[in-house]
Amino acid sequence: MSRAKQVLDLAKDQGIMIATAESCTGGMVAAALTDIPGSSAVVERGFVTYTNRAKIEMLGVLPATLTAHGAVSEEVAIEMARGALTHSGADLAVSITGIAGPGGSEFKPEGRVCFGLADAGGITSETIEFGALGRARVRDAARDHALDLLLARMRTK
Template structure:
């Protein structure tokens, strides 16, 4: 029995198998998901050949210290922003041996949202060493904390595949 819903487990299995065949490693940088992306990947046997490391950077200080997110970016745009997600993904990629990284930062709720940045807003970035940089702004809505976090994992896993250019 998996800790994750079947669709997430299946996607993670596909990623582990395909990335292992290609000799690609992954790094994750997670805020609102708190390590669930790395958890979904490491739920799969053989993941040690693919998952290099995961960074759980819930605070701004952790984002700056562990991933090199700029204090000026955090002040200007906030932790939940395109700019922060891009810097998180870049930091994870270049502070690891991974070929591809994915980063997420968002508001999972139930509190913490605003009119400008509502609950369910998540910024996701994926990057590769080949120079491919992806970003998605997701507005999942107020579907509950667990719903937002699992939806974010689903999108992040999709973006890992896109960033590795394995379609």
């Protein structure tokens, strides 16, 4: 069974609505979930906030946070996840912001992706260094990791 199907089944069993806030994945998590029939029972909405302006306007990410930490940071991932909950009727939100490549810098290399996960119990964040796998593979890995985060959170409920 696919990760996405597992997420949907568990969310449906628990009566949980999910929202996504995605930057470098461009909606891939929401697409993985909504590719499955019946997903409307648990997928509340997805935000694709590729630019800083979109993060600010759609999710309420603070300009000061973007200035201080940059878009690819756990601080921004946290504000994205919080914003997805605030601006939706969801019970659980996952956020993704990263550098899929090509490119990056010495300080923020290609393959660095920051994740946020928010629900009524709080917000967690983490950074994964996927490495310079190439754009498509970094995005796929980020999508899969976000689905794993959703699964892990629901399994602890």
